[in-house]
Amino acid sequence: MAIAETHLPTWVPFKKAVWHAGEFSLFFFRFIREVFKPPFEWKEFLYQCFKTGNKSLPLVAITAFIMGLVLTIQTRPSLAAFGAISLLPGMVSVSVIKEMGPVITAIICAGKISSRIGAELGSMKVTEQIDAMEVSAINPFRYLVVTRVLATTFMVPLLVIFADSISLFSAFLAYNIHGDITITHFYNLALSKLDWIDIFPSIIKSIFFGTAIGIIGCYKGFRVDGGTASVGTAANSAVVTASLAIFFIDMIAVQITDLL
Amino acid sequence: METETDNAPVVDIQGLSKTFNGVDVLRGVNLRIDKAENLVVLGKSGSGKSTLIKCMIGLMEPDEGSICIMGQNIAEINYDDLNKLRTKIGFLFQGGALYDSMSVSENLSFPLRHHKKHLGIEKINQLIREVLENVGLPDSGDKMPSELSGGMSKRIGLARTLILKPSIMLYDEPTTGLDTATAKEISQLILDMQRKYQISSLIITHDISCAKMTADRIVMLKEGVIVAEDTYDGLEKSKDEWIRSFFS
Ligand SMILES: Nc1ncnc2c1ncn2[C@@H]1O[C@H](COP(=O)(O)OP(=O)(O)OP(=O)(O)O)[C@@H](O)[C@H]1O
Ligand SMILES: [Mg+2]
Numbered sequence: 001m002a003i004a005e006t007h008l009p010t011w012v013p014f015k016k017a018v019w020h021a022g023e024f025s026l027f028f029f030r031f032i033r034e035v036f037k038p039p040f041e042w043k044e045f046l047y048q049c050f051k052t053g054n055k056s057l058p059l060v061a062i063t064a065f066i067m068g069l070v071l072t073i074q075t076r077p078s079l080a081a082f083g084a085i086s087l088l089p090g091m092v093s094v095s096v097i098k099e100m101g102p103v104i105t106a107i108i109c110a111g112k113i114s115s116r117i118g119a120e121l122g123s124m125k126v127t128e129q130i131d132a133m134e135v136s137a138i139n140p141f142r143y144l145v146v147t148r149v150l151a152t153t154f155m156v157p158l159l160v161i162f163a164d165s166i167s168l169f170s171a172f173l174a175y176n177i178h179g180d181i182t183i184t185h186f187y188n189l190a191l192s193k194l195d196w197i198d199i200f201p202s203i204i205k206s207i208f209f210g211t212a213i214g215i216i217g218c219y220k221g222f223r224v225d226g227g228t229a230s231v232g233t234a235a236n237s238a239v240v241t242a243s244l245a246i247f248f249i250d251m252i253a254v255q256i257t258d259l260l
Numbered sequence: 261m262e263t264e265t266d267n268a269p270v271v272d273i274q275g276l277s278k279t280f281n282g283v284d285v286l287r288g289v290n291l292r293i294d295k296a297e298n299l300v301v302l303g304k305s306g307s308g309k310s311t312l313i314k315c316m317i318g319l320m321e322p323d324e325g326s327i328c329i330m331g332q333n334i335a336e337i338n339y340d341d342l343n344k345l346r347t348k349i350g351f352l353f354q355g356g357a358l359y360d361s362m363s364v365s366e367n368l369s370f371p372l373r374h375h376k377k378h379l380g381i382e383k384i385n386q387l388i389r390e391v392l393e394n395v396g397l398p399d400s401g402d403k404m405p406s407e408l409s410g411g412m413s414k415r416i417g418l419a420r421t422l423i424l425k426p427s428i429m430l431y432d433e434p435t436t437g438l439d440t441a442t443a444k445e446i447s448q449l450i451l452d453m454q455r456k457y458q459i460s461s462l463i464i465t466h467d468i469s470c471a472k473m474t475a476d477r478i479v480m481l482k483e484g485v486i487v488a489e490d491t492y493d494g495l496e497k498s499k500d501e502w503i504r505s506f507f508s
Pocket of ligand 2: 432433
């Protein structure tokens with residue numbers, strides 16, 4: 001944190017990017033270090049979990065509902081052409097659980113939560129509230145960053161599971177417009193195509209999405225320096241960076257699961 | 261700390277220097293605060309006053325020099341010990357720095373819940389009432405910081421630091437941006453607290469009437485160097501033009 005961008009040796013290419021990567025790594029290692037240090041701020045952690053879940057729930061629900069619906073309706077004609085309509089539930093469930101559910105939920109959370117955390121911590125920074133915490137001998141990193149990052153790490157996977165269930169339900173509704181199939185039969189068809197090897201990696205992936213969403217919001221917020229204008233910039237840049245990070249993590253995750 | 265004698269200075273700063281981007285903001289500042297003394301640092305805007313006070317509490321690292329508070333060199337102690345020391349120091353920010361997601365009484369109980377865990381809810385509420393009484397805002401416990409005026413925020417900020425019963429108080433421009441009457445009330449409050457709890461204070465200001473009311477001793481900071489040190493009356497008689505400019 002003590003090294004300025006201009007202090008990097010001249011041979012280093014992409015100075016700004018390298019410097020940011022360095023700063024972010026330091027921030028991340030500090031998080032790892034502080035996570036295991038007692039005392040843990042349970043009250044703030046639970047409050048942040050509540051806020052994270054509560055604020056994103058309606059948005060996630062609506063998006064997930066539409067996603068399941070659209071996916072089912074769009075896939076139907078192609079499968080019908082092969083007379084393989086009974087494969088539809090399985091196909092939809094695989095794409096929802098493996099990819100659409102985690103990624104779309106995470107992107108929504110990046111927009112909703114990362115920006116909120118970035119703006120919140122950023123404005124605390126400019127109004128010296130973080131300094132005030134520091135001088136009253138309360139570790140602001142542990143109180144603000146650790147609780148928020150753990151809250152998103154914990155809540156995003158739960159939101160993903162919730163989104164998956166909503167999507168599968170709306171897929172059932174869409175499927176059932178034409179045919180008459182019971183919900184149990186639909187789920188039997190849907191889940192028969194799924195294995196632990198499909199579900200487990202997507203949960204792990206969601207945990208990483210959650211961590212990225214939390215820590216990028218906190219990092220951007222803590223880096224705010226100067227006036228109130230930089231708070232807006234921080235919130236904006238938190239969303240952009242977190243969304244990008246989600247796709248990168250997704251890309252890495254797909255490579256790893258491919259090897260399994 | 262155990263070896264501390266009664267006449268040892270509470271704060272002892274030697275040769276403090278700090279540079280920002282090649283600009284020397286502080287250049288070898290020496291400063292001492294005695295027990296139960298009100299020391300005023302007077303200086304124009306940008307003379308490095310906030311930098312000085314932030315170095316003292318460990319928010320900034322000085323480039324050179326040493327800062328001893330109650331016999332402990334803050335550069336040499338670890339983070340946990342520094343935090344222990346910080347619980348004995350109150351810091352009033354220029355803008356009050358209230359936590360705006362919490363109500364006034366939550367702001368006040370926040371440091372207590374962290375540092376005085378043994379206190380019951382009854383005792384905490386009693387301390388909150390007492391300290392709100394002290395700053396003259398007994399009915400504002402349920403307000404949110406956004407509902408407070410500038411002067412009220414500063415008083416609540418003061419209450420929040422006083423609730424831990426510090427032995428040292430650092431005030432960063434306690435009266436700036438307030439009308440004369442309110443500024444006077446805050447100065448009076450600083451004086452009362454010093455008398456009531458034997459607090460040693462460092463008051464940073466460019467408000468001469470605040471300095472007049474509160475100071476036992478004044479040091480004058482000009483471009484990062486201390487240029488004069490005297491009582492208010494002594495400085496008032498000074499022939500130096502720069503010093504005179506504060507008194508006119
Ligand atoms: N974090 C920082 N980074 C770079 N420069 C800084 C920083 N903090 C302060 N400075 C510079 O140091 C100088 C002194 O600043 P400081 O805030 O200590 O002044 P001050 O005496 O408190 O002024 P004021 O009365 O306006 O509060 C200023 O020129 C400022 O630009
Ligand atoms: Mg200042």
